[in-house]
Amino acid sequence: MLLSKNRVIRRRAVVGLLVAASLTLLTMSYREGSTGVVGSVQNGAAEVTAPFASVAHRVTSPFVDAWHWTTGLIDARNQTAKLHRLEAQAGRDAALIKQLQQENTTLKGQAHYVQENPTFHPVSGSVIIQSPDSDTPSVMIGIGSNQGVQVNDPVVAPLSSGGALVGRVKEVTGSTATVQVLLDPAIGVTASVQNRQGANGTIVPSTGTPGELTMAEVPQSALVKDGDTVVTSGYTGRLKSLYPDGIPIGRVTYVQNDDLGQQSKQIQVTPFVNFDNLSGVVVLELK
């Protein structure tokens, strides 16, 4: 019992002394800072332990390097995954930007057309029905008389799709309009070959080649070559054309030079507008 009591006292004394020593050192350290006895003790301790620390550092450095390599590898994989996510995001953003640019181009095109043709007011509309009837091809668009559309208004493709001639408005209701497209045999558009003097004619659908156009009644004397651009001539004489001049129609793909003494020749024209894939049009309303 006495032995146990002595042990308890000794323990308490040791712990008490150590606590008192700690508090004393803490007070001294706080008052003196890094100078005086405390500072020299710290410098001495650092000097003594420095060689051991250096050895320990060297011995363990391969393991530390291996650890860093492993964690670096994990970090690299995480960063790769993050980069993949960012790349996907960038792709989506790029697609969005492209879409916005196209919209911007369309709107700019409309504005541009107004500048060039101050007598027309462009109204864009979506194609809601595309007629499957190949004899009288037409499309129905989602704008009508409520939006100011009238019969015989010229219809062009959006500038983003080339801005080429599509046809004319054939029928109108309040909210829809039927467009007679260039592939309709009943349509005829006065046209000319750009930059070719006297190369005027009438655009009609090709009889033997679906989807192609023929420019008929072109004078034999007119010099026309493959690749030339055909535009509306906008005839303004007594029989005024429905279409303003300069609207692109298509590109010359074949010139039939008639050597049988005929006065005119035919030119095959591929339209700029893809009538099978027409999603939107612009109706040019007369102001």
Added chain:
Amino acid sequence: MLDYPKALMCVFVLMVLQVSVTPQLYPFGGGPDLIAILVVALALWRGIELAAVAGFVGGLLLDAVLYRHLGMTSLAYLACAWMVTSFAGRGEAGAGMLEPAPPRPLPWVIAGALLVQLCLVAVQVLLGVSYDLGFLVWHQIVPSLLQTTLLALLLLPLLRRLFRPTRIRPDVSAAAAV
């Protein structure tokens, strides 16, 4: 009596490792407290005297090498030794009686390391150092506890070999030998 040299040697080796090696392995911040593992092990297996001396010397060396206020870490380790010996539930045995088996050390290592961290924060705050609590908890205390726990799994078996827990009170066995 060989316990003291062994304990002081362990203190020195662990202190060197703690200041030179483990800072390079911080994955999340903080750092393992190897001295706390030793203090808890000694408190459980050898009693408060040896644990207090080891904690005092270890804390003093750490403060000196890391240029902190001397005595600050010693106080924290002394509190750790006191807490473990007081609450670990290893009661006194009578003369000639077997002492009860020491409790599992790992939970006490976690508790001791936490107490050391809290004591260090308390002393720093008393000395006028201000802390961002969130940063302190998530970048110092929690990572330090996790790393200390992981390293304790490696270190405790080694320390157990050096300081094998006694089942018979040493002074009684010595008296019996005389």
